Amino acid sequence: MQETGSISIHTENIFPIIKKFLYSDHEIFLRELVSNAVDATQKLQSLARQGEFQGELGELKVRVTVDKETRKITVSDHGLGMSAEEIKKYINQIAFSGATEFVEKYKETDATAKDQIIGQFGLGFYSSFMVAKEVEIWSQSYQEGALTAHWTCDGSTSYTIDEPTGEHAKAERGTDVVLHVADDSDEFLEVERLRTILTKYCKFLPVPIELEGQLINDTTPIWTKQPSELTDEDYLKFYQELYPMSMDAPLFWIHLNVDYPFNLTGILYFPKVKDELQFSRNKIQLYSHQVFITDEVKDVVPEFLMLLHGVIDSPDIPLNVSRSFLQADAAVRKINTYITRKVADKLGDLFKKDRAGYEAKWSDIGMFVKYGMLSDEKFYDRAKDFVLLKNVAGKLFTLSEYTEHVQANQQDKDGNTVVLYTNDAEAQHGFVVAAQERGYDVLNLDQVLDSHFIGQLEQKLEKTSFKRVDADTVGKLIEKDEATESVLSEDDQTKLAEAFKTAIANDAMHVKVAALSPQDAPVVITQNEFMRRMKDMQRTGGGGGMQMFGAFPESFDVTVNANHPVAQRVLAEGGEQLARQAFDLARLAQGLLKGEALTAFVKRSTELL
Ligand SMILES: Nc1ncnc2c1ncn2[C@@H]1O[C@H](COP(=O)(O)OP(=O)(O)OP(=O)(O)O)[C@@H](O)[C@H]1O
Numbered sequence: 001m002q003e004t005g006s007i008s009i010h011t012e013n014i015f016p017i018i019k020k021f022l023y024s025d026h027e028i029f030l031r032e033l034v035s036n037a038v039d040a041t042q043k044l045q046s047l048a049r050q051g052e053f054q055g056e057l058g059e060l061k062v063r064v065t066v067d068k069e070t071r072k073i074t075v076s077d078h079g080l081g082m083s084a085e086e087i088k089k090y091i092n093q094i095a096f097s098g099a100t101e102f103v104e105k106y107k108e109t110d111a112t113a114k115d116q117i118i119g120q121f122g123l124g125f126y127s128s129f130m131v132a133k134e135v136e137i138w139s140q141s142y143q144e145g146a147l148t149a150h151w152t153c154d155g156s157t158s159y160t161i162d163e164p165t166g167e168h169a170k171a172e173r174g175t176d177v178v179l180h181v182a183d184d185s186d187e188f189l190e191v192e193r194l195r196t197i198l199t200k201y202c203k204f205l206p207v208p209i210e211l212e213g214q215l216i217n218d219t220t221p222i223w224t225k226q227p228s229e230l231t232d233e234d235y236l237k238f239y240q241e242l243y244p245m246s247m248d249a250p251l252f253w254i255h256l257n258v259d260y261p262f263n264l265t266g267i268l269y270f271p272k273v274k275d276e277l278q279f280s281r282n283k284i285q286l287y288s289h290q291v292f293i294t295d296e297v298k299d300v301v302p303e304f305l306m307l308l309h310g311v312i313d314s315p316d317i318p319l320n321v322s323r324s325f326l327q328a329d330a331a332v333r334k335i336n337t338y339i340t341r342k343v344a345d346k347l348g349d350l351f352k353k354d355r356a357g358y359e360a361k362w363s364d365i366g367m368f369v370k371y372g373m374l375s376d377e378k379f380y381d382r383a384k385d386f387v388l389l390k391n392v393a394g395k396l397f398t399l400s401e402y403t404e405h406v407q408a409n410q411q412d413k414d415g416n417t418v419v420l421y422t423n424d425a426e427a428q429h430g431f432v433v434a435a436q437e438r439g440y441d442v443l444n445l446d447q448v449l450d451s452h453f454i455g456q457l458e459q460k461l462e463k464t465s466f467k468r469v470d471a472d473t474v475g476k477l478i479e480k481d482e483a484t485e486s487v488l489s490e491d492d493q494t495k496l497a498e499a500f501k502t503a504i505a506n507d508a509m510h511v512k513v514a515a516l517s518p519q520d521a522p523v524v525i526t527q528n529e530f531m532r533r534m535k536d537m538q539r540t541g542g543g544g545g546m547q548m549f550g551a552f553p554e555s556f557d558v559t560v561n562a563n564h565p566v567a568q569r570v571l572a573e574g575g576e577q578l579a580r581q582a583f584d585l586a587r588l589a590q591g592l593l594k595g596e597a598l599t600a601f602v603k604r605s606t607e608l609l
Pocket residue numbers: 032036037040077079080081082090091094095096098122123124125126175
């Protein structure tokens with residue numbers, strides 16, 4: 001039999017389109033051919049299990065070889081093979097119609113979506129034409145008495161097919177796909193290039209893959225096993241295998257395994273992250289039936305879980321749709337929810353079973369947990385029981401433990417709990433100490449996300465507000481009914497304020513006189529919590545309506561302590577120098593004394609000595 005025919009393609013010029021637009025991803029041809037070979041092998045295994053194939057299975061490997069001289073790459077399998085009729089059906093019709101569909105879809109999509117779908121769409125067999133000027137298939141079906149089928153196609157829409165016999169017949173069951181490499185694709189004639197591609201995409205395929213006789217893959221990666229079969233060492237070893245460059249071992253991991261209502265397996269590792277928002281994205285690898293698809297899992301995995309490392313294998317994630325569709329996909333949404341729940345479960349478990357161990361890891365997972373709470377309501381609901389707050393003494397509390405800890409001492413006159421915090425314990429040291437001397441507790445909330453986290457807690461926790469330690473003088477941080485009497489008359493207080501205003505001569509400093517304790521500082525500079533947050537928000541790009549606050553200069557409250565001896569001296573002596581010195585000391589305590597002002601202060605202080 002010798003037959004020529006024409007492949008029915010409805011899209012004109014399909015080849016140039018594929019070649020041109022898929023340039024960057026030419027390498028996926030190998031993934032596609034090897035996947036087909038693996039499929040053919042697994043189909044044969046399943047026929048054997050069902051008793052439909054009773055012959056010898058033999059050694060079921062996929063072999064990739066390359067011959068630079070003759071410019072050929074061959075992918076051979078020992079799978080179920082195809083008859084001439086089957087080639088006509090599966091290759092001419094199915095493979096090519098798949099490609100036609102791809103091109104149609106590809107033409108419709110906008111430019112950015114194009115980049116994203118390339119390499120994810122299973123172009124299948126057809127992708128071999130990205131690198132080959134001619135492709136041959138030599139195949140022999142597993143069926144009794146099957147003849148060798150030989151198909152060739154030069155990349156145009158016509159093919160030939162024949163059934164060679166005698167010395168030209170294929171010796172064994174299975175399929176060899178032979179690519180005659182095109183002149184512009186020399187790179188694929190290099191064994192090392194092929195090894196890189198196979199290692200990237202085929203490292204965990206379930207059938208042994210050999211390149212020039214060398215095994216490429218691990219056919220049973222640990223995510224395909226049951227957690228009960230695995231030890232901690234296995235998980236750690238696998239992590240090392242996935243990220244050979246990683247210095248730190250992961251903190252812990254979650255083995256995902258679900259088959260209803262979607263199929264998903266995988267292992268997610270919690271990496272050791274530094275306190276900063278250090279996004280090491282693209283660390284989760286997405287597989288489908290053990291074939292590597294991509295390490296861009298955005299939209300498949302919730303945003304905050306992108307910090308995790310590991311592997312997800314799910315044939316239920318549609319890969320041939322653009323990203324905007326992916327987000328709306330029902331299966332993907334369920335997968336998102338499932339993963340989020342598993343992560344919350346794992347954290348909750350660790351917290352319950354080993355509080356000390358959990359606390360030890362808190363500096364690494366804290367940011368992650370807060371990020372999750374901020375970005376996902378459901379995660380907040382789970383995490384509110386195991387998120388921890390750390391005070392300046394380093395003690396960790398859950399939300400409810402903390403409320404209980406401060407409730408007695410830190411309630412204002414309206415019954416609201418005021419939580420005090422510092423975002424820089426060094427810089428705000430004086431304020432922290434002042435608060436502690438009052439018997440208040442001070443939290444350390446110095447991470448990038450903490451300002452947002454504070455906002456969230458204020459919304460969620462009942463009758464609770466947060467105040468930074470330097471938001472007011474210590475006596476006013478938590479407003480109680482008790483007031484310290486001023487030793488100065490109204491008149492003297494006005495005079496005192498005027499004296500300081502003159503000495504300070506700065507409109508951004510709002511001077512007021514208040515009766516603090518004589519043990520407090522003579523002058524205290526604070527910045528109102530609300531105004532400061534607005535300015536912070538604007539600085540970090542909290543945009544929109546906040547823009548108006550940008551028009552305001554930075555402003556501070558300067559509180560002169562009427563009960564301090566220095567105040568009385570300023571009144572008695574009209575001492576401008578003394579007032580300025582006291583003011584500068586307050587600026588120093590706030591980290592506001594810089595440049596010229598600092599030099600003047602040092603000089604004045606030296607003179608006073
Ligand atoms: N090595 C092979 N052995 C046996 N059959 C094969 C082989 N390669 C391809 N086929 C047949 O040709 C068909 C078309 O292959 P093609 O790779 O284009 O698409 P696919 O594998 O069905 O889907 P995908 O687009 O996901 O790759 C396959 O479904 C299979 O029946």
